[in-house]
Amino acid sequence: GGISLLPSQFGTTAVPRTAVIVGKAGLFYLLNRDKMGGYQVGAGGSDDVLTTVNLSGATWGHPAVWPGDGGYVFVTSNGGTGGLGYRLQVLKYGVNGTKPTISLVGTAQTAGVTDNFGAYSGSPVVTSNGTNAGSAVVWCVGNTAQLRVYKLNGSNLTRIFADSTGSTAKFQTVGVGSGRVYVGTGDGNVLGYGAGTASVTGAALDFGTVAVGQQKVLTATIKANQNLTIPAG
DSSP, rough: OEEEEOOOOOOOSSSSOOEOOTTOEEEEEEETTTOOTTTTTGGGGGSSEEEEEEEEOOOSSSOOOSSSTTTEEEEEEEEEEEOOSSSEEEHHHETTTTTTEEEEEEEEETTTTEOOOOOOOOOOOOOOOOTOOOOOEEEEEEEEEEEEEEEETTEEEEEEEEESSSOOOOOOOOOOTTTTTEETTTTHHHHHHHSSSSSSEOOOOOOOOOTOOOOOOOOOOOSSSSSOOOOOO
8 A cells, every 4th residue: 555654743752754555455654754664673573663554454545634623633444354344443542651553443423323335445645724623524435426524523433425426446545626526537537525505495295195107396496606507408
């Protein structure tokens, strides 16, 4: 998987520069960028890294980083042992003496149930209002043809928005810029999302119970919130 360099909030005076990396083995590593260590060269034949976390599932993407609210890292795991599924996982920064550490604390959820992202999920992305507390928003596209958006809720991520991207693709990663979010699709399109008022709005209609073979006609009122053209036909 890809490596992510961590900002200063994830370091200590003794270890000021850190990074995280994941991979197919399903292990999450917190590294000292000034002393990278190595494979099985640590104490007792362990890997010489700051922290190792077992994600219980392989990862082919890169982690997303949020330095606010004490420091969090988010990463998708593609698979999982013990029926754990395909998850977007939450890790929390901490300190053990003078050494930075990190631990697995939660998952992305809907109504308290961990979401399934499917195999070959994309890498998550974080947007925020600087490092203001509570402003982090996590975006991720699973191999389920769906863009999902989350806010931190304690140690877990709670879904606040979802939308179908129409066609699934492997390792979709969200692009962000100038108040817009972009998602590539499996059928060769790029979908754009933006904050603000929708082009058109209208109240939902409820047809209630309609017997088989019968009809019911309701009138939908749609309001245009900006200038637009409706083509004939």
